[in-house]
Amino acid sequence: MAVMRFLALGLALLLGGGLAWAGAIETREFDDPVLEQRYHSLTASLRCPLCQNQAIDDSDAPVSADMRERVYRLLLDGRADIEILNHMTERFGDYVLYNPRLEGRTYLLWGLPVALLGVGGLLVVLVVRARRNASAQRLSAAERERLDALINRERSQ
Amino acid sequence: MKRRLILLVPLLGFLVLSIFLYRGLSLDPAQRDSALLARDFPAFEASTLEDPERRVDRSLLEGQVTLVNVWGEWCPTCKQEMPQLLDLAERGIRLVGIDYKDTREQGLEFLEEFGNPFEVNIFDPEGELGFELGVYGAPETFLVDRDGIIRYHHTGYITPQDVREVILPEVQKWQ
Structure with missing residues (x-):
């Protein structure tokens, strides 16, 4: 019984924490579900340059907010995923790619x-x-x- | 006997992996090269902090070696760094500031309180130029050569020791 109560408490804390965290990240409106899907996969695959192991879709660092904003604007601008990733690595380096590119090094x-x-x-x-x-x-x-x-x-x- | 030695291969693999991981513990993830090294300082157009009427662009950084320091009133480390920047300016090095994500009042207040080693400050309230430079926090400092090419990048606090051992030699190298 005590174990159950403990687990329930843990779950409540976990969910509550998740909600509080989600509050720090803005939501965006998309008319096109495909664009929305691309936005989510792009922001999940870009790493926050300030934090060590967080994607920008999950980080409340100011630079992550700027990067999400830029991804959003470039998507609305009709840019391809690869162009958007290049746009980021040209400024923040390969560090921001969670999937390193296949190249010499x-x-x-x-x-x-x-x-x-x-x-x-x-x-x-x-x-x-x-x-x-x-x-x-x-x-x-x-x-x-x-x-x-x-x-x-x-x-x- | 030879067959037995093969059994040591996993152990060897484990040791090699351990060495790499152990080294990883003492690496500073902030110490990585800027993606802009050896590239042109990005094109920009902005007003100066001191005079909203004065427009500047990347030609501001051509003609002589310049240290470009990204700072903000909201950034405590920038305040600690000011004595070192004032020291660099006294040595005759040209400094240009980028007031990053501040209001004009905050920026000017900061300079009044902590001193102004900068020839001029580029006003970047939205962090647009900062984004082009791949800035992810302040302070960050870029060394730009006389052709407007970024030659060195320093992330974070510049200590007095950094001034002597890193910044001055780098400036001399590109002078």
């Missing part, structure tokens, strides 16, 4: 997980193969003879 970043997966797969194949060979070799001539004898006895019964 990010090959390692993007390539490492794939390479590690490949190495892992290769290891599994090698280990399995080595085990299979090892267990097959372990039967000596005498053991094999005895195995054959056992199999034959089973068959003849």
Whole structure:
């Protein structure tokens, strides 16, 4: 019972906190639902330059408000997503991209997980193969003879 | 024996990762290069804080090496930084201020109280020029060479030590 009450209290605090936080971020009106969708995905993928790990759609830093305003204006202006992202990185640097671009200095970043997966797969194949060979070799001539004898006895019964 | 050594590979991987993460603990995320380094100071058109009638643009920053300091009356660190900026101005370095997200009264009050090392102040109440410069807080300081190209960017407080060890050498480098 006490646990339930504790959980309910925690949930209430969580929800209440969420609401209070949401109050700091302005809402925007869009006539076009597609534009609204793009606005939300863009502001969720841009990182606040002042805060360390917050998207601008979730940050009440003044610079985040300015950036949201700019995204909004550029969207109404008919700009493409890539143009808007470029607009931001030209001013605030690659730091603001939550998804780093694939380019010379990010090959390692993007390539490492794939390479590690490949190495892992290769290891599994090698280990399995080595085990299979090892267990097959372990039967000596005498053991094999005895195995054959056992199999034959089973068959003849 | 050789096979056993393979078992150490994950441990090795873990150690390498630990080194990177440990180093990450002591990195300052504010110390990153401005996206505008080696690029032209952005074009702008604004009035000055001192005189609403006087219009200035990026030609203001051509012809000599200039330190451009972004400040605001609302910014406590900017107040602490003023003695260092006054020191730089006394050494004959040209300083231009950007009064960022202030009202005119607040900006002028600030200069009266904490001193004015600036030849002139660009008035940027909406933070438009600040946005073009990728400013995300104040104070921030840009070194602009005689061709109007941004050569150095300092985020945050300039300590007296920074003046001696970073700012002055950078200014000399581009003089």
